[in-house]
Amino acid sequence: MTRVAELLAYPLKSCDGVAVDRAAIGPEGALRGDRTYALVEAGVDPERASVSGGGGYVNGKSEPAIHGLSAEYELAGPPDATPTAVTLSRPATERAPADERTFPLPDEGDALADWVGEYLGYAVDLVRDDAGGFPDDRAARGPTVVSRATLATIASWFEDVADATEMRRRLRPNVVLDDCPAFFEDRLFADHGEGVRVAVGDTALIGVNPCQRCVVPSRDPDTGAEIDGFRERFVRKRRETLPEWTASDRFDHDFRLMVNTVVEERSWGDVLAVGDEVTVDGVVTVDESGTPVAGADAAE
Structure with a gap:
């Protein structure tokens, strides 16, 4: 049973995160304080x-x-x-x-x-900004999601990365999932015009977009020292291990990992918690912002 293993917020953008047991969804769908x-x-x-x-x-x-x-x-x-x-x-x-x-x-x-x-x-x-904070993806401000198995797998690709925890510090997700396979989070997005509804406890997230990575994961989170050839090796290994369920026109290159989400306004104020069960509820039609289209329960 897939569940939430860690919740993390980054109160000062680009600085260290902090682990919390419970995290409220604030205005605009971001974790409150992130x-x-x-x-x-x-x-x-x-x-x-x-x-x-x-x-x-x-x-x-x-x-x-x-x-x-x-x-x-x-x-x-x-x-x-x-x-x-x-x-x-x-x-x-x-x-x-x-x-x-x-x-x-x-x-x-x-x-x-x-x-x-x-x-x-x-x-x-x-x-x-007390409302939506300063996320990189200003359209999909919801919590970013990745699995612990994914973090461990990616860490194994690089001798200079100690373990899954260090890779998590490099990738900076909000929600880390456990009891699921590597790259499980690739199930949480679909094609353009579609989103994937994911129940986290009693809260619905809409998985929208696989996150395009930048130079930051290649750098030591404490010193900034960069791993030579990080992007090239990442892309090659990502391609070699790509699950069949990753097929999507949003996944347009192999330097993508983690999922950006949207939270509908009706769920603002909900609370996520470590240990919450996570289930995939299906594909829905979404508008350009990633918000489900009214009256469209499932994508055609």
Whole structure:
């Protein structure tokens, strides 16, 4: 019986995650507290910035030094992962000494930005969105899903990746499933115009899109050191191990892994929990945002 093994939120985008036992679905379908805060280059409008690298977000795609920061959080409390304080540690650089500091939030957001900017060598702003957060996929803001067996399999492809836990830190999912085969999550998307309804406990997620990967999984989550040839090996092994159930016109290249989801408004406020049973309820017709079309219970 497939079940939820881990729930993770990333209160400060591109920094460490935090494991929780219960997680509420917030406005716009994101886990409450996930990516609530983000760092951007000073003066950049986060709504217009690109998350794909070089577009204003200070993230792992554009700034390898961000991996050198470690973060621990004080949270609003279950099931809300919104941070009320973050403790950041940074290594020594030519620009700044090694340091650790706790920043209550939101009161010391500007101080946090100044401290990180000192480490990076350029000015940054800390921005906040309590509604949908700052996910990479702004259309499918629901929890991202992968299986533990998948993480273990991918970790085995690379000598420099210790285990499934390290691969999970590189891929940064919200929901990790257990008691299912590797690449089970590939069952959770279909063709364009379709979504897959997935029951997680009493909550329905709509699996929409296999996540297109970037440079981040190739980098050590603590140091930013990159594995040479990561993408090429990943693509080759992904192709070699591709299950027959992955067939979909959304899976248009082999550098995709994990599933982005949408949560219908009627499920905002629901709570996911470790141990919840997970069942696949079938394919539904969806609009361009991934939301099921009213009156269309199943795709033709």
